[in-house]
Amino acid sequence: MNTTSVAQDGMIELDDAKFSKPGWFKISPRVILSYAALLLIAVAYLGPLLMLFNTTFLTNREFNRNATQLPGTLSNEGYEESWDDRLFFASEIPGSISFEAYEAPWAEGDLAKNTRNFFGYIGDLFSNYTTAWEQGDFAQLMLNSVFYAFSATTLYVFTAVFVAFPVARGYIKGGGIVFTLFLIALFLPPALIPQFQLMLGLDLYNTRLGYILLLVVNPVGIIIMVNYLRSLPRELDEAAAMDGCGYVRFMFYIVFPLSRPVIATVVVLHAIGIWNEVILATIYLTDESKQPITRGLLEFQGQYGSAWPVLASAVTLMAIPMIILFLFLQRYIISGLTQGAVKS
Amino acid sequence: MIYPFGEGRQRWIPYLLVVPGLLLYFMIALGPSLATSLYSFTDASGTPGGEVNWIGLDNYDEFLFAGQAALDNIDALERTIIFSVVVSSMQFGLGLIVAILLTQGLPGTRFFRTLFFMPVILGAVIQGLIWRLFLYPLGGPLSTFLEQFGMYSEFLGGQDAFWWVVVVQIWANMGITMVIFIAGLQTIPEELYEAAQIDGASSLDSFRYITWPMLTPAVNTNLILNIIGSLQAWILFLVLIGYRPGTQVLGYIIYAQGFGATGASNAPLRQGFAAAASIVLFIIVLIVGLTTQYLLRRREERLLG
Numbered sequence: 286m287n288t289t290s291v292a293q294d295g296m297i298e299l300d301d302a303k304f305s306k307p308g309w310f311k312i313s314p315r316v317i318l319s320y321a322a323l324l325l326i327a328v329a330y331l332g333p334l335l336m337l338f339n340t341t342f343l344t345n346r347e348f349n350r351n352a353t354q355l356p357g358t359l360s361n362e363g364y365e366e367s368w369d370d371r372l373f374f375a376s377e378i379p380g381s382i383s384f385e386a387y388e389a390p391w392a393e394g395d396l397a398k399n400t401r402n403f404f405g406y407i408g409d410l411f412s413n414y415t416t417a418w419e420q421g422d423f424a425q426l427m428l429n430s431v432f433y434a435f436s437a438t439t440l441y442v443f444t445a446v447f448v449a450f451p452v453a454r455g456y457i458k459g460g461g462i463v464f465t466l467f468l469i470a471l472f473l474p475p476a477l478i479p480q481f482q483l484m485l486g487l488d489l490y491n492t493r494l495g496y497i498l499l500l501v502v503n504p505v506g507i508i509i510m511v512n513y514l515r516s517l518p519r520e521l522d523e524a525a526a527m528d529g530c531g532y533v534r535f536m537f538y539i540v541f542p543l544s545r546p547v548i549a550t551v552v553v554l555h556a557i558g559i560w561n562e563v564i565l566a567t568i569y570l571t572d573e574s575k576q577p578i579t580r581g582l583l584e585f586q587g588q589y590g591s592a593w594p595v596l597a598s599a600v601t602l603m604a605i606p607m608i609i610l611f612l613f614l615q616r617y618i619i620s621g622l623t624q625g626a627v628k629s
Numbered sequence: 630m631i632y633p634f635g636e637g638r639q640r641w642i643p644y645l646l647v648v649p650g651l652l653l654y655f656m657i658a659l660g661p662s663l664a665t666s667l668y669s670f671t672d673a674s675g676t677p678g679g680e681v682n683w684i685g686l687d688n689y690d691e692f693l694f695a696g697q698a699a700l701d702n703i704d705a706l707e708r709t710i711i712f713s714v715v716v717s718s719m720q721f722g723l724g725l726i727v728a729i730l731l732t733q734g735l736p737g738t739r740f741f742r743t744l745f746f747m748p749v750i751l752g753a754v755i756q757g758l759i760w761r762l763f764l765y766p767l768g769g770p771l772s773t774f775l776e777q778f779g780m781y782s783e784f785l786g787g788q789d790a791f792w793w794v795v796v797v798q799i800w801a802n803m804g805i806t807m808v809i810f811i812a813g814l815q816t817i818p819e820e821l822y823e824a825a826q827i828d829g830a831s832s833l834d835s836f837r838y839i840t841w842p843m844l845t846p847a848v849n850t851n852l853i854l855n856i857i858g859s860l861q862a863w864i865l866f867l868v869l870i871g872y873r874p875g876t877q878v879l880g881y882i883i884y885a886q887g888f889g890a891t892g893a894s895n896a897p898l899r900q901g902f903a904a905a906a907s908i909v910l911f912i913i914v915l916i917v918g919l920t921t922q923y924l925l926r927r928r929e930e931r932l933l934g
Binding site: 299316319320322323326327329330331332333334336337340349351352353444445447448450451452456457463466467470471472473474475476477478479480481482483485490498499501502504507522523525526527530531532533535536557560561562563564567568579582583586593596597600603604607608610611612615618619622623 | 632633634635639642643644646647649650651653654656657658659660661662663664665666667668673675677723726727730731733735737741742743744745746747748750751752753754755758759760762763765767768769770773800805808809811812815857861864868880883884887888900903904907908910911914915918
C-alpha cells in the first residue's frame with residue numbers, strides 16, 4: 286500500500302492522524318521520556334517568547350530592578366510603589382492621560398470611580414504598546430511593509446507562473462536550461478555589490494520602485510511551481526486547444542485556477558520573506574517614510590536600546606500579525622518547504 | 630513537447646510571456662551574481678559616478694595576505710566554517726530527534742510542532758531582538774538562572790558571543806529541518822515497521838535498517854540546505870552583536886565592507902573588496918556544496934544497489 290501524505294490538491298500535509306494507532310496512549314517509559322525531551326526543548330522555545338511578552342507589561346523601573354518579574358510585583362517591595370512607577374511612567378509619555386486621573390483599582394471609594402480606575406489600569410498595562418506604536422511611527426512602517434509585500438508578491442506570482450508553466454511543459458526551447466539557471470541560484474555568490482551599482486545606474490536608489498524590483502525575484506518559488514505544474518494532466522492543454530482556446534486564455538482560465546494550492550504556498554512564502562527582509566531595506570531605503578517595519582524596528586532599537594519594555598512591545602507588535610497568519614496558513618508554508626524532500 | 634496552441638505567430642506567445650520573469654531574474658539576481666566576479670577585480674566604491682578602475686588581483690591579495698587585517702579575514706573564514714559545521718550538524722541532529730518524537734502519535738504533537746516552527750516565520754530581526762532580551766545580562770532569565778549556580782556571563786557582550794549566535798541560529802532554523810524530516814518520515818510505509826516487529830527487530834534495528842535508509846531524500850535535502858544556508862548566514866550576527874572584531878563571519882564582512890557598516894565613522898564603501906570577499910565565500914560554498922552532493926549521491930547509490 287502506498288502511504289502518501291500528499292493531499293488531493295497536491296499539497297504535502299503533515300498528517301498527525303497517520304501516526305495515531307488504536308491503543309497508542311499507554312503510559313510507558315518511552316512516552317514519558319518523549320514528553321520529557323519535548324518539554325525540555327519547548328522551554329527553549331517558549332522561554333524567549335514568554336520573556337518578550339512579559340517585558341511588554343513592565344515599567345522601565347520594574348525592568349531595571351528585576352527583569353524577570355511579573356508586571357505589578359516589584360521584588361521585595363509592595364505593589365503600591367510599582368503602581369506609582371506606572372503613574373510616573375505614564376506621565377512621561379507625551380499626550381497621556383493626566384497624572385491625577387489614576388488611583389489603584391483596589392483603593393477605597395465608590396464603585397464607579399474604581400471601575401474607571403480599573404480601566405485606567407488596563408490602559409496603563411498596555412501603555413508600552415501605545416508608546417511604541419506612536420514613537421516608532423509603526424502605522425506608517427506597517428503600511429509600507431504591507432505595500433511592499435503585496436505589490437512585489439503580486440508582480441512575482443504573475444511573472445513566475447508565466448515562466449514556470451512553459452518550462453514544466455517544454456513549450457519553450459531551452460526550458461531545461463532555464464530551470465537549471467533557477468536551481469543553481471542556491472550556490473551563487475551574493476549579488477549585493479553589482480546590484481547596488483545597477484540600482485545607482487538606473488537611478489533607483491532610495492525609491493520604492495527600486496526596492497520592489499529587488500523583491501520580485503525568488504528562484505525557489507519557480508522551482509516549486511514547475512514541480513507542481515508537471516503534475517497537471519497534459520490532456521487539458523490538448524482538449525482546450527481543440528476547442529479553440531488560445532494560450533493566454535488557457536493560462537488565465539485553466540492554469541491559474543488549477544494551481545491555486547501551489548500559488549497560495551508560493552505567495553505565503555514570498556510574502557513572509559518580504560515582511561522579514563531587512564538588508565536590502567537598510568542598504569537602499571534611506572528615507573524614513575519609505576522604510577519597512579524591519580528597518581524601522583532596527584532603528585527603534587538604536588534609540589530605545591535600553592528601554593526594553595517599549596522595545597519589546599514594538600517587537601511584539603511586529604510579531605503578532607505573523608504569528609496569527611502563521612496559525613492560519615501553516616499548511617501552505619510547510620507544504621512549500623517540504624517540497625522535494627519527499628520526492629528525491 | 631508539441632505545442633497545441635497554434636502555429637506561426639501563436640507559437641511566440643509563451644516566449645513573449647516568459648520574458649518579464651526571466652528578464653527580472655537575470656537583471657536582479659543572476660546577472661549581478663555573476664558580475665560579482667568582475668567587480669572583485671576593481672576598486673569600485675559605492676559613490677554614484679565614482680571612477681571604477683581595474684586593479685587585477687589586488688583585492689584578493691589584500692584579503693588574504695595584507696598584514697593583520699588579512700589574518701582577521703582568515704580568522705573570519707575559519708569562523709564561518711566552524712559556524713557552519715556546528716550549526717548544520719546540531720540542527721540536523723536536533724531536527725531529526727524532534728521529528729521522530731513528533732511522529733509517534735502522542736497527544737500535543739501539533740502544539741509542539743507549531744511552537745518549534747514558529748521562529749522560522751518571525752525573521753532575523755525579531756529572532757535576534759527576542760534573544761537579546763532573553764540574554765539580557767543584568768538579571769534576564771538566563772542570567773538569573775546562571776546566578777543560581779554562582780555563574781555570570783555577559784552573553785552577547787562577552788567572549789562567547791559567537792557561540793550564542795550559534796545557539797540562536799539553531800533555534801531559529803531547526804523548525805525547517807524538523808518539518809522536512811516529518812514529511813520524510815510520513816512516506817515510510819507502516820507495514821515495514823510491523824513486519825520488522827514480527828521478525829523481532831528492536832526499535833534501534835528498525836531505525837537503522839528502515840527509518841534511516843528510507844529517509845535518504847529528507848536527509849540529503851536537509852544536509853545541503855543546512856550546510857549552504859549556514860555558510861551564507863550572517864544577519865543574526867548583525868542583529869545580535871553588530872560588527873565586532875573577533876566575531877564576524879565572511880558574509881558580514883562582505884556587507885560591512887561593501888556598505889560602510891564596519892562601525893568606523895565615515896568608513897568608505899569598499900565594494901570591489903567586498904566583491905572579492907563574496908567570491909571567496911562562493912568558492913567555499915561551491916567546494917563544500919559539491920563535495921557534500923557527491924558524497925550523498927554515492928551513499929544513495931550504495932543504498933539502492
